[in-house]
Amino acid sequence: MTNDNQDALLHLVEAGGSAATRRALLDAHRDPAAALAAGPRAWRAAGCDEAQVRAIEATATVSAQRERARAWLAEPDHHLLGWHDPDYPALLRRIPSPPLALFVAGDPGLLWHPSVAVVGSRSPTAGGRDNARDFARAIAATGLGIASGLAAGIDTAAHEAALGAGGVTVAVLGTGIDHPYPRANTGLYARIAEHGAVVSEYPPGVGVQRGRFPARNRIIAGLALGVLVVEAAERSGALITARLASEAGRDVFAVPGSIHNPMARGCHRLIREGAGLVEAAGEVIAAVAPLAAELGDALRSRLDAPSSGPGTPVAGPSSAGVMDDPDYNRLWQALGHDPTGMDRLVERTGLTTAELSSMLLVMELEGRVSVEHGRYARKRHDTANTAPPGAGRGK
Template sequence: MDVEELRQRLEHEKESLPLPLSITRQFSIDYAQVDDLLAWQQLASHHHLVCLDDEFYPPLLKQIYDPPVILLVKGNLESLNLPAIAVVGSRAVSQSGQSLTKQIVTDLVSAGLSLTSGMALGVDGIAHRAALDCRGVTVAVLGTGIEEVYPKRHQSLYDEIVERGCVVSEYNPHVKPFAGNFPKRNRIISGLSLGTLVTEARLKSGSLISARMAMEQGREVFAMPGNVMGGQSQGCHELIRNGAKLVEVAADILEELTSLYQFQLEELQTSHHIDQQEMCDLPFASLLASVGYETTPIDQIVEHSGIAINLVLEQLLELELLGWVEAVPGGYIRQKRS
């Protein structure tokens, strides 16, 4: 792609947007800096420019009211199109919030979902790390240019995300942190995802912006309740009062999203030849995510996994032989996470 071709594509995409957007929208990409974008793309084979009309532009993101006209992607481009769940929350997350975030993300990724978040301190970083630790795929959406790591302490996390998934930005490569850009990037986090989970948020938390945008985009919103004596989860409680689904375990999310993400995965495998099993190596991942760490009845496992009971029994036996689950009176218990 040369400079003139990229300029023409950007102009065409601007004109093809709905009328209010094509007239009033302020684009993040400065056309005068097209040379910089192409120079960045040519620096490495894992640098990608993805325009709205590209094959790899995420179809879910294209459906939102104001999709970015161009995405800068660093890492594995195919990971951008895997069925995803967004996880957001407090920067000053409590110890219990950290533990619950890790557990739920591990189970969701084990079920075959990728993890989308914003690489901020607190819940974002914990969610990315949990996905990486169980060999899952994770996507970080930045509120800075794609070459600006913010916060700086997340440099190693950034490098691992590029290796295992990808980082994404709508800004030119070296745009510095600016407060107004972070709420704007939240529409991309929710737009890439089938649903958004808020694991810990105060009433004025920025995470509620992501939840509100997910609702406006017609996506599922999930919230984890917390201690009513403290203020760390008041925002989550407010979301639940306003219709978000209360989440205690990953299965609460999977039972809402299973049909959606299986359909999306089938579509992607047909069009892009993506093998999800290569991206997540846990055995019988969707079934495993339906078995809790307390006794889970067999009928509940069948319902949550969406798998026929004869196949469930066969796979549970194999998981038991491998040490992943244990048969107990009343059902099964999961024995390990990764």
Template sequence: MNDSERLAWIQLALTPYVGAESFLALIRHYGSARAALAAPAESVQKLVRHKQAVAAWDGDNAPATAAAEAALAWETQEHCRLMLLGDSDFPMMLTEGMTPPPLLFLRGRTELLHRPTVAVVGSRHATPQAARVARDFSHALSEKGVTVISGMACGIDTAAHQGALQARGGTIAVWGTGIDRIYPQTNKALAYQIAEQGLVISEFPLGTRPLAGNFPRRNRLIAALAQAVLVVEAATESGSLITAKLAAEMGREVMAVPGSIDNPHSKGCHKLIKEGAKLVECLNDIMQECPQLLQHTPPEHPAPQAVRNTAQHEENAVAAAPAEQPAEHPLLTALGYSPAHPDSLAQALNLPTAEIYAQLLELELENRVAALPGGRYQRVK
């Protein structure tokens, strides 16, 4: 693609009200973006889905021109790229089971688009335990060389990105805004970290605000880019279930982590499991369901035979000796894995409430329990 066609492609992709389907219809009909932009309005209006898009062919193409110029200026920054559907390294995953976006704004490590991927999604109002589960799964996947994809929302998305950034697999954040607008602002530091160590993606023009209608489109990209989707915690009305539904329709694997029956944010996961999603309790559950995730990861170098023999001997010796398990804190045993109020814990343990609060504070400082709204506490580890 030469420079003039590339410019026309970007301008056509950023023309207001020209969506992905209309864009492709125009390219197929006219053969190129330049020819489509030069076509008469009466001819174009037969192909575009949104009637307001025809305004660009009636002489009012200033918005598209300005958006294209801004995009090209943005691309001159370090590690920034405009990826076109016609580019040779455009990810094939985005062409399977959906209408591909004609243009992507990318910032960071574009090679992550071509590695094994799992989307980890869930509630914006995640419980501390669910956030820890999402972080642990994402870290374990990333340790295996699997790239973790999420939407950088609060809650589970944030935990997923944080866990993945701690290992070699990296993470991809798909935004529902322009790539120059961070949302939510509370994740500003995380956004910069992902841009430096992972990859940020948006299909929206620069300056696009976080409108409600943008996020289903973002979820569609997350589902398409992932080989599997893991839902950690989600209510029945959660957008994560939309992502899971889209993934299933595209032929991707859908998995879910079960939770407490008392937690309304677990009901979406339970619904998915009832409908056939893989119930996941550990990393091995994911790998058994999706063995293809390990196909492109570098094999571990085997140790020399003498080292393997010594290691096996030590392993057998350890296995033969009875392992001493440290006794669990009585308060954690009483707390279990569902939220509980200190009063009920005091009654169960027959201890003064003041003593229960003191123990809870100690466990909270050790990051083993977390305080919840309403004065209740939940186990984190």
């Protein structure tokens, strides 16, 4: 990203207001600098209200916050990914409210790495902590990443186990990117930044604010193929993460526990509501493996393809072969040019949510499908009579 675009993106981040309108502004222009240069009329056309227009205008001069962000980004292995960036993580684009930008300490490419989120109580039992370590270590040993929130308890155990196994781990903060929380995990933050990635939607200098942690959970869920809840009370942030994952079409798993353990009640509630009951890491690995393989294929195609922006189709050698599959044809016929929710696609195709989520990811990365607020549609460049390669073949 050029310095002009970096500064323009920091400007848009600082302006605040609805992220959806700022994403629309980036969608309408080739880059952040062009979006800012377009002026108030274009900002309003993207959906910005008068308060947001005034906020964008008011941040035209460089603030102390932006200077701090610039200084942070000048350090080695510090990065900023915006909605316009083709390296913005593909899975995260598909959640109902994706962040406008991500600050990353470490390797931003790991945000594309197939991962499982491991979450749970900040005050787990000894057995819960052991389960988190065992599951995370076994999952990481297969090459899958471990995503979590750097919180005390289950999150900490999962990150440490992944690092100990020599695996990939990604920590998502609910504070500014330069503000590890809790402070006791400052050393763990540094290890993850060195060997994995730490990510936040909040710029340097943003401190602890209670309401930001539930918002952080949507990013944990959005980066992962599935969420494993190891131990959680009935009212906990881990259950918020699980709900957000389910809304995004991801698998949710829960480890059962004793009926006498209050930290198991959240897991039991999830199981009653349809989460997968798992007793061994292999069950989680087997469930997410198909989507992990497809994400890996899509990433390889992405790395081989030229980058011209987030709308660039990711065409790989397997593209036509995928669309020859009769299930993909069935899904293609179920999609229209008006956004369609996952429940309706399940009804039209007879396929499961997990199957559709996997297939829609591939079609999105190939540039065939767009997603907004959890609803799917054919890309605009496809006409009403367009059929995917191989349409009409198979059953």
